[in-house]
Amino acid sequence: MTFGEKIQKLRKEAGLSQEELAHRLKVSRQAVSKWERDSGYPETEKIIWMSSIFNVSADYLLKDEATDVRNRSGGDQGLFVNMKAAEGFMACQKIRKAKTGAGIGACIGSLAFSFMEPEIGVILTMLFIIGGIVLLFSAKLGDDPYAWLRSEHLILDNDVRKRFMEEYDRNGKHAHRGMLAGIAMIAVGILLVPLMIPAELSVLDDVIMGLGMIIAGAGAFLSLYMWGVIKAYRILLGGTGHRKGGVGK
Known part of the structure; x- marks a missing residue:
């Protein structure tokens, strides 16, 4: 599950619209929409706020930023980190x-x-x-x-x-x-x-x-x-x- 998919899922489970989440985070609705489409990424501060709003850890929200490849056969073993992370x-x-x-x-x-x-x-x-x-x-x-x-x-x-x-x-x-x-x-x-x-x-x-x-x-x-x-x-x-x-x- 991507970062955007997690945000959308958690927002719906919390019964919040994009406008309501944007208001809590003090950003525009368009910003939330971009995050959910994985075409934009929030600042670290906003991620921490969202972890508090959705009652999940920031680690859970960010874990898709790296892929665990320790169990893959061959090649390097470790945590694969992309640019955003x-x-x-x-x-x-x-x-x-x-x-x-x-x-x-x-x-x-x-x-x-x-x-x-x-x-x-x-x-x-x-x-x-x-x-x-x-x-x-x-x-x-x-x-x-x-x-x-x-x-x-x-x-x-x-x-x-x-x-x-x-x-x-x-x-x-x-x-x-x-x-x-x-x-x-x-x-x-x-x-x-x-x-x-x-x-x-x-x-x-x-x-x-x-x-x-x-x-x-x-x-x-x-x-x-x-x-x-x-x-x-x-x-x-x-x-x-x-x-x-x-x-x-």
Whole structure:
């Protein structure tokens, strides 16, 4: 059963018209119609909404995006992934890693406020730490509709593999440089900046120390996000097989 057939079946079982489903998802009726005809595909956020509306898992809705070929005789054995699943996986991973990086960056950067007046500094520090923790929990506990791609040997269609190999070749070096730059920013903010502070403390010293914590927090975000992007490409491409011709293209 294709993704569109599943949506149509679940919608009818729920007693919803295309207009009613579109209203709940805040999209047009034409968009729902395209999804059901398999001539269009919703964003990851809409898939998660639909899984909640129909009381099914996002994994169930997306499972047609990959074909299990482990039981086929001959050839590679693993999960055959098409373009839609690969694109959705990469987009989902980037969002999750951005939340993780922002959460840790906010916690580190919050230390900048500890160099302010105690009354306001403590409040701002706690607010940023709470915000960072919320982001971390959101990344960790949020629905991950593509988790199954991380637990299987993946077989990519030739076109899919070529597309993402080219992307990795084009963006991989920038991601590695960004990760190293982030690590350098952490080192500068936490290790180098304090060495620049003279023994006698002053208001300017507090400002410099606060700036160092902000630099370190930004570096944590950059390094973790870039590392996450690199890891996502490696999950998709590393150790995968390839196959000519596509499924669900």
